[in-house]
Amino acid sequence: MTAARPAPGPARFDDPADFKDARVTVAGLGVSGVPAAKALLQLGARVTVVNGPAGDRQRAEAAALEALGAEVRLGDADTLPDGTELVVTTPGWKPSSPLFAAAAEAGVQVWGDVELAWRLRGPDAAPWLAITGTNGKTTATRMLAAILTAAGLRTAAVGNIGVSLFDVVLGEPEGGPYDVLAVELSSYQLHWAPSLRPHSAAVLNLAPDHLDWHGSMAAYAADKGRIYTGNQVACVYNAADRETERLVREADVEEGCRAIGFTLQAPAPSQFGVVDGILVDRAFVEDRQNRAQELAEVADVRPPAPHNIANALAAAALARAFGVEPAAVREGLRAFRPDAHRIAEVAVVDGVTYVDDSKATNTHAAAASLAAYPSVVWLAGGLAKGAEFDELAARAASGLRAVVLFGADRAVIREALARHAPQVPVVELERTDTGAMSAAVGTARDLARPGDTVLLAPACASMDMFTNYNQRGDLFAEAVRALAAAGGQEEVGPADHGR
Incomplete structure (x- = not known):
């Protein structure tokens, strides 16, 4: 690791007061774009929002922003509005978008919502503890927030997790300012956040994902x-993922910043790990060469996958x-309640356990789920995203x-199974309506044996057939509960277990 370089970016917007009367273009409506536009309007900026083809939701959001003083251009996502001094983009917009090419030609910088929120922090703002990775970001961020809360700190889990950073940065939280923030960040958000400087950060893992957006694995990792x-x-x-360690070695950090590994094995000095079913810290102890600090038991983590x-x-x-003191780690992990659709056991029907891991939207996540069970009827498919x-x-x-198998790219999975698991029976469902999930569950029931797990871990995105992975998981759970009711079984859920 080397010493950090000065933060990039124009001095023009280094202070919230600089945004008054500035012409700022926001690229995209939705979860990130609407809060960004509202924050900029609150600062007195002249905001123009551009968006592609609009449905009912986008038109409603546009009307609400126009009532606040923004100009909204629906159906014109490629043209840079005249006089634009800064572009703030939502995460989904690809770097190759014509709007950004126009901005570059005009000498206008492009920021993401995270960069804007980082710039708007006050001088006494709470430090950020940041988390990214191909899988596990949301679960780890919520775990972190639970631990910080158990330590008596005022905190919030924010960022890509679905809670707007602007509400934290510009709002007045009830009970006083935050002590520290647990911040989940996606690769999209990090791409557009050149000035971000967290207190400490973690990359949980790296596997091919979103390569259609980044263009290559190297760009994604960077x-x-x-x-x-x-x-x-x-x-x-x-410590089990050399790419994450390489990223640490190449990082520009503050003097004295340490590389801290985590492993499922006994830890080396400056690592966290597991010894005889105990989670231990061998990094933040006085004599890390010879001792480790007990933090929690494996049984305190649900599920202990x-x-x-x-x-x-x-x-x-x-x-x-x-x-944070060790006791708060144990208390926080015990208090943590995972989100839905993350290894959620829905029901046991005729001796078969049905598990909803709809959040497993890539191969890395699906592999982790599959490894947790000895005998699986696997439900998979959707949009492969180039995987x-x-x-x-x-x-x-x-x-x-x-x-x-179901979904648009099921053939890619079928062909891989034919090469590497030819002995495994494969059933493909051709229907593409949402009712396909009920059919998939029924087919899985016929294939499963007592002691098996029917696992929804699609390894693909959901938007070819479903609104999102939440709807996909909800429909799976609904179909399973219908099976349980028909057979007089009792459902287990909602025991939401987290990645």
Whole structure:
């Protein structure tokens, strides 16, 4: 690791007062764009929002912003409005978008919502403990927030997790200012956040994902690695993932910042790990060469699947980097309640366990889920986002009872299974309406045997057939509960278990 370079970006907008009467273009409506536009209007900026083709939701959002004083241009996403001094983009817009090419030609900088929120922090703003990774970001961030809360700190889980950073940065929280923030960041957000400098940060893992947006694995990894830039106390990495360690080695950090690894094995000095079922800290102790600090038991992590224990270790490492006492780590992990659609056990029907992991939207996440169960009827498919499935099929083959495939890119998975798991029965569903999920569950029921797990871990995005992964998981759970009701079984859920 090397000393940090000065923060990039124009001095024109280094102070919130600089935004008064500034002409700012916001690219995109939605979860990030609407809060960004409202924040800029609150600062007195002249805001123009551009967006592509509009449905009912976008038109309603546009009307609300126009009532606040913004200009909204629906259906014209490529043209840079005259006089634009700054572009603020929502995460989904690709770097190759014509709007950004026009901005570059005009010498106008493009920021993301995270960059804008970072710039708007006050001088006494709460430090950020930041988390990214291909999988596990939301779970680890919420775990971190639970630990910080258990330590008596005022905190919030914000960012890509669905809670707007602007509400935290510009709002007046009830009960006083925050002490520290747990911030989930996507690769999209990090790409557009050149000035971000967290107190400490973690990259949980790296696997091919969103390559259609980034253009290559190297570009994707580089954007993830931006989270380490300027770290003050700790760069937390996955000792089992050499790419995350490489990103730490290449990061520009503050003098004295340490590289802290986490592992599911016994930890080396400056690592967090597991010894005889105990999560331990061998980094933030006085004599890390010879001793480790007990933090919690594996049983305190729900579920105690390997990838979830890794999430807990990363969250614990960031909390300890901030000075949290060991007892708060245990208390926070015990208090943590995972989000829906993350290894959620829905029901046991005729001796078969049905598990909803609809959030497993890529191969890396699906592999973690499949590894948690010895005999699986796997429900998979959707939009592959350019991913390849050979490695996943080879790793999962020995634990597969059968596979039920659906969605636009199911053939890619079928072909990988044919190469690496030819002995596994595969059933493809051609229907593409949302009722396909009920059909998939029915097919899985016929294929499963007592003791098996029917696992929805699609390894793909959902938008070819469903509104989002939440709807996909909800429909799976609805179909399973219908099976349970028909058979006089009792459902187990909602025991939402987290990645």
